[in-house]
Structure formats: structure tokens, C-alpha cells
Amino acid sequence: LDFVNNRFNQPLSEPDRAGYKALKPFRLDSDNAQAVVSVVFNTEEQRLATFHEHEAQTVAQICHELISTGYSAKDIVLLTPVGTGIHCYERELQSRGISFVTQAGKSFFLLQETQDLVTLTCILANGYDHLALGAFLRGPIVGLTDEELLDIVWNLERDPDEPDRVPRLSALVDLDQINNEVAKKALGHLQSLLRIAQTVTPHALLSAAIDVFHIRPLLQQRFSQQSARALANVDLFLEWARAYSVRGLKSFARAMYQNWERESKMPEARPDTIRDAVTISTMHNAKGLEWPVVIPINTWRKYRRPESIAVDRVHQQLYAKVLHIPTSGHETFVKTEQKHEGRERVRLWYVASTRARDLLVLTLPDSQQNLNGSWRSVVDLRVDELPEMNLDLLPSAPSKSEDRRPGPQLQVQSRDQYLRESNKLRQSSGQLTWVTPSKDEVPVTDLDTAFIDLGESTILEAELPPITGAGLVRGQVIHRLIEEILTGETTLDQATERAEILITQIQSYPEIEPQDSIDPVEIGLRVDRALKLPQIRPIIDSLVPECPVYNFESENGASSVVVGIADAISFSSDGIPQLIIDWKSGQVEPHHEEQIAAYLRATSISRGLLVYVDSAQVKEVHL
Template sequence: MQAGLDPGARIVDETVAEALFRSELSAWFSRRLAEGAIENDPIVVLAEEIPLKVVDLIRELAMLRREHPEAAPIPPLQSVRPDIVFAQAVDDFFRWQTSIDNDNCLRGIAHELRRLSARYVRVFDSAPDFATLWRLCDAGPCRLFAKGLQLKSYVDAAELFGAHPGESGSEAAIRHYQMAADAWNELIGHIASLLVCILSSSLDLLLESYEGRKRAAAVLDFDDLLLHVRSLVRRHEEVRRAIGRRYKYILVDEFQDTDRIQSEILFSIAATDDRVERWEDRRLRPGSLFLVGDPKQAIYRFRGADIEIYELCRRLIGAQDGGAVIEVTANFRSQKAIIRHVNSCFETVFGKTGQPRYVALAPTIADGSYPTPCVARFTIQVVTEGRIYAEMFREAEAEKVADICSRLIGNVLIRRADDSLSPLQPGDIALVSPGHTELWRYERALEQRNLAVSSQAGQSLMRRQETQDILALLRVLADSSDTLAFGALMRGPLVGLSDQQLLDITAGLPEMNGRPHFFSVRTNPSTIQHPVAKAILISLQDLRRRAAISTPSLILAEAIERLNVRVILAARHRNRNARALANLDALIERARGYGIAGLRPFVRDLQAEWERKVRAPEGRVDAAEHAIEIVTIHKAKGLEWPVVIPINSTTELYRPDQFVHRQSDNTLHWMVGGVAPPDLAAARAEESREDANQRERIWYVACTRARDLLILPHIPQAAKDSWFTSIDLRHGELPELDVSGFPESYQRQATAHENKQSSDIFAAEQGRVSESAPTVVWRRPSDHDRDRLADPIDTVVVADSLAEQMEVVGGGALRGIVLHKMMEEFLTGGLEAQERPVASRADELLAQLLTDADEREIRPDATEMARCALRTLGLPEIAEMRPFLLPEMTIWGSEDGVLIAGRADALAIREGHVEVAIDWKSDITPSSTVRNRYASQLSDYLKATGAKRGMLVFMSLGEIVWVENPASSLARRPEEDGIIHEARPL
């Protein structure tokens, strides 16, 4: 109740949550741009002004707001008048330049400034709307602009009007011009801030619609969980204390990856009962909170992790009574040489402002003996006369790394966990990358040397051949008129028909109305002679018939199985088939988010992403002993390998986004219409510093993954804005790695063995397999299995109803659903047992359930249903058990190897034991066969729950039929103990 959540709400993963948000975004967009839209609506204005960019712009803004729902832009001060300030600064410059004789440069600049100022005269006398603000972003032609709406420096402006190049100008001229330029920047920044705030308010409505959509669907995403829990512990003191009593000791690992909301929840639960306004002021119960974290490994800012919060919590714990901060320095992973190099590189890095204090690591394991230094470098030089691109570095580095790996494997002895020595295996090597860019170059170089690769870092799903194959298949299933996709599928690698075979098939088709018939997915399979084409066509047509009533993920999974796609990909890729097969699963997972939208929207979005070559993660391949692992540094965190080689460090640093979330004050900043708010530059500078600090921590994580050998790239020609140059790893102090003396490893050929299995041996083995894997049979009583309809029910006696035959208006399944729902709400306390509110609730439920087809049928009477439900609730047997009744209880059990699962309408539970199982029935005139079937169903519930008795309640008849549990040791003949109970006539 305090959380304000639907008791039946369920948690959805990111795939479903994102699909739900995108669906609501599309609907919201349509509503804002529909006929009758407000003329000055920000979305309408943007659609008119930038029609080709508005969708991507709003989608990106919406995703940012969803990630940070509590963040907001900084509104500008309403009291300031930057339009007047700019006009005054221009007038001051103009008056000053008139005092200077014969200076054409100053005169030209003054006239340009006056022309610019004329467009903004007193524009803020009244509050402008979004359309007006957007028009103000267009300053018109002005020779003083350098880029966008930024004014040139005075020296550059003076050169436009005849000043000699390099002439600096007088100090007075520069001062007056700079005052005008500063006033212009304030004016444009003010306009931009207003645009941002108005657009943000429009997105508030989208977020409200998304929240309403989730409430209607009774679902929560992960952010909802955190926000609801924080709200509970912040606003409901009794809830916070109850949680604290239940969880007396809280242990948190990897605490450096938490955010402010999570920290507030932890401190609130572990705090004493004292009331305070701020969670930072809470006093913790002694020994209640135990946090473990390494701030040097805080590398998840993109997920909201905040190193400042870690430092704050560290200080708060240290200030507690009995609080202790223990520094752990022992390293149980790496060789001494690796530890010494890491300490020497990062001690100065973590000593600067913005980074956590560095605690030097202390090695604990004995030195090993290796044919190469434990820390070494390999140098990459690109010889070219022209410009050097990152692709050239990657290609050279990939070849060098592949050569190093092939020579180290089998030639270096590694000490294992059991203290034994064994040769280095491919699975002992990890190539860690700061990003996902062009990792296929490294994969290709390794595979050319017959080295297996297990990649966890690929972002090329939309460039893979299997994705194109699946896209062609899905397009055929979604649209029978898509002949291009049908031809690509039949001619492509999944089917493999040649052009000549396709022509022969088409030529063999009978004519239709004197015209030739073309081969398509709608062709009658009986007219196809080619066996492969005929089998594929039959499968496609069957899948197409079911596509309209099945979810895209189910249809895709079945299509993959029926067309043997996994077998084809395994044969096509050989030693690389694991990734291709994993990509199939990734595509199925993407389809799962379109369970409601359907197949066509999924195909449309997949086609758009394929055409744009969108970066999408490939399927995850499990690491294996025989495969070199390529993994991002983020995913490598917490793992270790005997040999670690950082790669792809020539990747350029991320360019700053036009949208910025500043963690320090939880504010949003972005650029609209090419105009930057005044706080955007400061926010970008702050985020840039934080990103630079995080890059150094990422390098720390990469270097500390190595156990025996750390091999670092040395790329003197790397660009200044690359990952390589973002930190000094002291490559000059490291020896060059020399593996030329090692022979290249080779893959042993599998030994061929004669197959001596006969048919008799095969049959015997098949029998043993069948015996060891018994068939699992589920029985769901509510499904009314046909094989149980004729079962004799010895433990039940069904008496004829004493009630008269009744005529009920609108009887049927709809009436039964409403009656069941009202009985559930009676038992949960959500519905008052009075005729008027019950009848009103029945009307509400009918309105939710009725469809267009139902409207043509006779509608159940709400008042009659209310009276029926109230009569049932008032039956003496029900009234007696009502305090112990729990509705809609899931049950399960087993009987003679058969698993039973279902849901009981209600269970009477007293002192932890199920005494009675109840089944509500709305039938008006149930036959003997129907009664026996209901009794059989209830008997299964009794076996699953262990209840001694069950109660069939025929609500319309006011009749109760008792059913004994045949497995109960207390079961006796019905006539011996009077178990027949009948309700009195109503």
C-alpha cells in the first residue's frame, strides 16, 4: 500500500522496457503531430523547421530524460534582460568608434553589430513562445560570425574590413568589441536556455505517459525498483524501520559502482530509528553496514556510478561511532614485476585532484620463471608518406598481436591454481580493448593463424551475414509481396538455389489466365517440382499463416529450427560458428521486445538499423579453453588471465555529445538549433575532466587483469586524442618483447577413428538414453485434460441442487470472469460487501472486458452479478472460513511421476496448513458430466496442496459440493461421516 504498486506487477528486463518506451514515444509523437495540434507546440515547430532531424533529435532527448528522470535543465533568471544589455553594448561601441577619425575597420564592425542588434530589440518585453525563440536563433547573414552563432575575435573581424593581417588593434577597440561579444553570448545563451526548458517540459508529458503505460500493464523496470524503494525508506518511517529489523547486516561488494539513490537506500536501511531530514546525517547501527570497493576501479559512469558518492560514503562511515575504514593492499593475482610497474605508473596519476587516493599494491605470490619479461612492450610503426589513419594502426597491431599469440602458445609454462606447470593455452590469453571499433581485424588475424577466438566485445551485429540472412527471412514472413526478399532468401546461403534453378522453377509453373505465373511465397507448393524449394515453400507458408497470431520471437525461433539455420551456419563458419549461432540468439532476444507490436514493426526497425549500420552488440559467446578471448576492459573487470594484451588503443576518444548530464548537480544540458546555453560549456568541461579521469582508471583495470605476463602496445605515432596518449604507461622503461625464437603454434589434427557401432549397439544405447531421460508430464487441472473426464470419483457425492431452475441474463464466460474477480477482491479487502459498490465494480470490469464482438451479445447484468457474489459470500460455510481464505493461489505438486500445476481460486490456510481448497463456479445449469469434471479438477488441487477437503461452490445455484482428498489418511466413505453439504435454496 505504501509503495502504491499493483500487487500483481512484474519486473521486465531492459529489452521489454525499451520496447515499451519506444512504443509510447511513437504514440506520443503521433498525438503531438496529429490534426488539430497546437500551432506553437515545440514538437510541431521542430517538425516544420527541421523535418529530417526532428525524430532522431526528440528520440535522443527522450532516452536521456528516461535515463535521468529526476534531472532537469537550469532555468534562466526571469529578471535579466540580455536583449537590452546587448543593445547597450552595441550602442557603446558605436558611440566610441565615432570618436575615432577615419577608421574604416571600426566603422564596418560597428555597422554589422548594429544590423545584428536590430533583430533583437526588446524581444523579451513579453515572454516569447517556442516558435518565436526558434526564429530568434536565426540571426540572419552577418559577416562577423565565425562558426554557427559565435562572433569572430576582434583581430579576425578587423581583417574583414581592411586591417592588415596580424594587426592586433588598440586595447580600447578590443575591450569595447569584447563587451559586445560577451553580451551577444549572454543573449544567445538565454534564448537557448528558454528553448531547453520549454522542450524539457514537453518531454515531461512523455515521461508521464510512459509511467501511465507501465501502470496499465502492471510492469516495473529496474529504475522503478530503485525509485520506489527510495521513496518507501524516505517517506515511510515505519517501513524503513521494518526493513532495518529484517536485514540487520548488509554486505555490499563493488561499492565503487553504486550511485546516489542506491547509497541513500543502504544508509537508510542500516540506520538507527532516529528521524533525520537528510540521509547523510543518519547514524548507522553498529556493525550493520559492510562495504567493499576499490575507487581506482570505478569505471561505470555511463551507468550512473559516481565516484564522489563513494568518497562521501567513505567519509560518512569513518565519522560514525565505531566506524572503520580498512585499506587492503595485498594483491593475490599478479607477479611482482607487474605490481611494481602498475605502482610506478599510477601513483602519480591518482595523486591529482579528481582521482581517489592511491594505495600502493603489495605482491603476495612468488616470482615465476618465464622466457620473456613479465612486463614488456611491442612497438607499432606505420610507414607511409601520407596521413596515418587509425585503421592502419589497427591492421598493423592485429598482425603483430596475432603473431605474438601464436608464438607464446605452447612455448610458455604457466603455473596453475593447483601449483602445477602446463603450457600456455589459447584460453589463457585475453585481448582487452577500450572500445568496440573494428575488432574484426584482430579476429581475422587470429583466425588466419588457425587460432580460435571468443569475442565478448563485438558491436557489428548489423554487419554480419547471418543478420542479413535472417532479415531476408523475416521480410518474407512479414510481407508476401516482398519478392526481392524472397529471391534473396531462396538464392542466399540459407537455401542456396542457383539462378538457373530458380529460372527452371519459374518456367515450370502453370499459367494463370493466360499469363505466366511468377515464383513467390504465395505459389502453390504442389506446382513445384524441385524438392528443396518445395519443402522450403511449405515451411514458409505455414510460418506465415501463424505469424499473425504468434509473437515475433516465437516465429523467428521456429523458422530457424525448421529451416535448419543453425546447422547451416555451423557448417559455413566452422571454427567460428559459435559467434554466428550466438548472433541468432541475439536476434531472437531483440524480437522479444515486439511481442505486442508484432512482426512488421520488428522487421521495419531491423531493416532501418541494417541500412544505417547501427552499432549493436553481437551474441555473447562463452569463453573456452581453446579460444583467445577478446573482451572490453569494462567486461574484463573482476576477471584475470595469465597473459593480458591491451589492443585497439589508437581508437579516438569519444566526441562530446550535444546532450550532457552533469552528475554533480543532476542537471541536463543540450544544444538546440545550434545555440549553446551558457551552462553547456561548463557542463561539457566538467564531464570532459571526469571522462579523462575515468579513462585513467580504465587503464588501471586493464593493467591489473594480468597474472603472469602484461604485454603493452607502444605506438609513438598515435594521435593526441586517442586512448594510447590519454595516459603515460612508461613504455620507454619497458623491454621490447622478442618472440622470434619461439616456433609458431599449430593446431593438432583430430585423429580419425573407425566407427564400429552396429545397429544393435545403437538400439541398446538408444534404450539406455531413453531410460535415463524419463518424459516429464505436466497436468494442469484448470485445462480439463480429456483423459481425466471419465475417471471415477469415489470420494465425492454430488447432490441435486435444491434451488429452482434459474434464468440468468447474459450467462457465460464473461459473467464467470467478473464473478471470479469480485470474489478475489472481496477476499483481498479491495471491495466493500455492499450491493451498490459491488454493482459499480461489476460494470467497470465488464467495460474492461467487452470487445466489439461481445457488444453484439446479451450483456450480463451487473446488479444480478453483484447479488450473486454477495449471496455466495454470505453462505455460512464461506463466512466461517473467510478470515483464513487467500485468493488466487498458485499450486504445484506431483503424483506418480506426473507434475501438477495450477491456480486455486481460494485456499483456507490455518496455522500454515491448507485445510480447504475452494473452486468458484458460475454455471447456471451444470450437467452431471460437467460436475464430475469439476470434481476431478478440484481433486487434483487437493493432492497438490495436501488439503483434506475441497469445496465446489456453484454461485448461481447457491450450492456447495464437498470433495474429499483421496490421498488423505482421514478419508472415509462419504455416507459414513456426512460429508455431503448442500447450501440452502436462495
């Protein structure tokens, strides 16, 4: 308090100010311990960026020493006049394993976890973005080296017409060309996500991507006790994606990339789980609060100069320079504003200096610096007159909080004991397996299957155009067309026109290779034939397309959850499911029976139909 009274009495007592009233202590000094100290740091270079990095290293070392002497991390606060330029302080604290919570940081797009999510979003928005893919594969989520990436690209198949041209790696590459198992697994995950990128919202897609790549566990492993901040930033990134609809993925990716490229000053997330952490706050936000130890940081930064355009909100007037010539009253108003801002800076320094309950630490460079225009020049603190910090003379640390993390304890568990207990845990823990019938093999026995004789009731194959462009796109068009007909969005008479539109839309997806050979007329005629089959036509009004199916099974301690979407289910008039239909566009395969049988078991329906649209065959399946 003597330091504050001595340094702020004169600047706060100038004319046109409210005056200064000296502060008086309400508790006695503790054993003549140091209350205000200076810490000298080495500058080496005069560049501002390097200057702040050296101060950040010194401040992080001070925090480490204070914590080692008995202070809790939450007893320390770093106060900054502005919310920018504190990334280096966060990095140094993190490198020393010191937890911190930021209430002032605006370095969201400079953080590694943010950059990983931005590159992942760009890949999902455009599967051919090879720059984003390279950054993602090389980043900490996948962790490939430059040499491994070069080997992968070198082994890709080349264009026979341009054998000397090095191919570009994209997320849609044929996985058979990838020899690196880590890269192959990552690219497989990306391709599975790209298949649903046009059908779900960006929030749902990124949530699935974060789970698939185990980003949260990786952040917990990377940052250990400091992971709460990184996890909160991941949640904040996902929260921003909520504002975008299914078709907004590219817009969201573009917005996030532009923010990252411009290093936009966005505030970081505030984790709620950190209870013992160094606080980083602005001086303004510290009003009314108190900490045992206060360390002002970032005060060597230049404060913002007044802009050429000034607004007088009291008299509702605008002052500006036109062709470098100030308008009437411009200079007078700017000087008045400068005076007001200067007084506000003094008040902020007063707030920062009075937040310390036991110790105020001020940094001091080891060489003369030009302080003009910096926050340190606002008040003459005469830091060079202060004693240097001595750990032996500091005030006694506050009593350790009960919620502090206990220190490392002696490990008394033997290896045999560990094996016995781990086996006991393994035996008592249930194993849950997720099964998707459309992707996984679902062995089913005791099936009664048979093709139904349709007689002469269907259009003969010779009367239809030949099948062209067989593959993923054609199958998706057929399924989507049948779904829209069953929901009433499209009629059978419009099947061919709608098929042509669906082909164009699906082939516009970035992960789909365009195919010119798909015939919408052929698709429309075959869908019309399939829906007019004698087993389908009588129940077509009772069919509900794309029905989610869930089922939980447990046997011999192993549990499984069946998750899938049945192509169509027929319901009775009182809402009871009676029949499951699975549309197939292709050849007859044995595993088709297992897939529909899994849906029958999950729904307790005894009968299902496999309808092969291409050949107009119907196979009946009974459990």
C-alpha cells in the same frame, strides 16, 4: 609492475588526485622472462578502418602463436576501451579457428547469423518481399549462387500483356515453375510457414523456421568448435521475439530490419558453454579480474568528444549553446567535465595494464600516427622503448587445464570395424516417424464406412446459391465459421455476416491471393444446413472444436507419432470422448476415411463422421 609504476606514477600523482602508491610484487620474477612487450604491425594505409583491420590481424596472429606455445585460449584477454569497433577482431580470431567469448561486443546486427534471421523474419512477415527472399536464398542457409537465382527468375512465367517484363520472384511463387531442387525445397518450407504466420506468435513461427531450415546444425557445421557463440545469438534473437503477440510479426520484422539497416550497437549473446576461449572484454568490466596474458586492443580509436549539451547533475543545471553562443557557465563546466573524463580514461588504462599476471602485449604501428584524441594518447606508455615479443623469452605457460579439448588422435578403426559397429548402432536405434493425418497418407485397413441416408430432412441443393470461389480460402472460412459457432462466439443467425468478415480477414494475409468470387451468403446457408443435419443437431452442444490429438505407436522396431487436430469431438456428460467429426468442404475423396481413422485409432474412439458441408452428405466410419 615496474612498467606500471614507471608509466603511471606521474599522471596519477598530479594535483587534485589521490596520489600514486607504487606496486610491489608478491612473487619473484620468473627467469628474467619478458613481462611487457611490443608488437609492430604494418599499417599500409592511414584510413582508420584499415588501420584497425591490420591491428586485428596482428592480434589474432599473436593469440595463435601463444596458444601454439602452450598457453590456453582462456589465459588470454583482449581489453578494449569501448564496446564498438571490435567486429574485425572477432572475425580474425574466427578465421584462425580460435574460440572466443565476447563480453564487450556490440556488433550483433553485423553478424551473418543475425542477418540470415532478419531476412527470414522479413519474408515471413511479407511473402512478397523479393529483396529479403533473394538475400535469404543467396545466403549460407540455402546457398544458391547468383547464376542459379537468375536462371530461376528467367524461367518464371511472364505476363502475356508484358512479355518483355522480367517477373519478380516471391516466396508465394508456384513451385511447379521452379526447376532448381534446392530452391524448390526452400520455397516449399517458406510457403508452409507462411500458412501459419497469422495464427502463431513470432517466437513460435521463428522457432519452427529455425528447425525447418536446420539453422542450428548448419551453424555448428560452419563454426565447428566456435559455434556456441552463434547459437547463443540465435537464442537471443528468438528471445526478443517473445515480446510480440500473434499480430506483431510485421512490427517485429520492421524493428529488426531498422536495427540492421542502422547497424544498431546491440550487445552480442554470451554463451555459457565455451570453457576454453579467448576473452574480449571492456577495460571497465575487467576491474578486479586477472589473466596470464593481456592485450589491449582498439586503443587507436578516438574517444568521444563532449557534447554541446551538458548536464550538471550535482547542481541540477543544464548548459547548452544557443545559436552557437554558449550559455553562462557552459565553457567552465565543459572544461571541468573534460578533466574528469580524462582522469577516468587514465584510470581505465591503469586497470588494463594491471590485469596481466605474466605478460602484457602492446601493439605499435610501423609508421607515425596522429594520436591526438585517441585512447593511446591518454597516457604516454612509451611503447617504442619496449622490447619486441620473442616467443623464446616469454614466461612459462600455465599448466594446461584438464578441461581443454584433446588434440587429434590417431585413427585406429578399420573400415570393416566401422561398418560392423555402424550396423549394430542402426539396428539398436529406434526410428521415429512423425505423421500428420491432414497432410500425410495414413493407410488404414478394416474400415467399415457407409453414407447415411438423410431422407428429406435437409434443404435441397436447388434451394441454395451455387458454390463460387472454391479453394483454400473458402475452406478456411467454413472451418473457422463452424469453430466460432461451436464455441459460442457466433450464432447461426450471424453466420452470413461473420463469413463476410472472415473472407476479408483471411484474404488480407500476404500469402493468400485475393478472390472476389466467394459468396458469404452461400457459405452461411451451407454451414447452417450442415449443423442442422439430424446426426449433428442433437449433439451440437457436446461438440468441442479443434481438439489436439497425439498418439504414439511402435511396431517391429519402428515408432511413429500421430499429431493432428480433430475438427470436433463429442464428449459425454462425464467427459468421455464418443464421436469424432471431420468437416469437409469439397468433393468426396478416399483419403478422407484414412484421415479420420487415424484420429479414431489415436483416441480409441470407435465411430466417426465425415460431414461434407457442400453436399450435405454424411459418411459414417467405424474401426
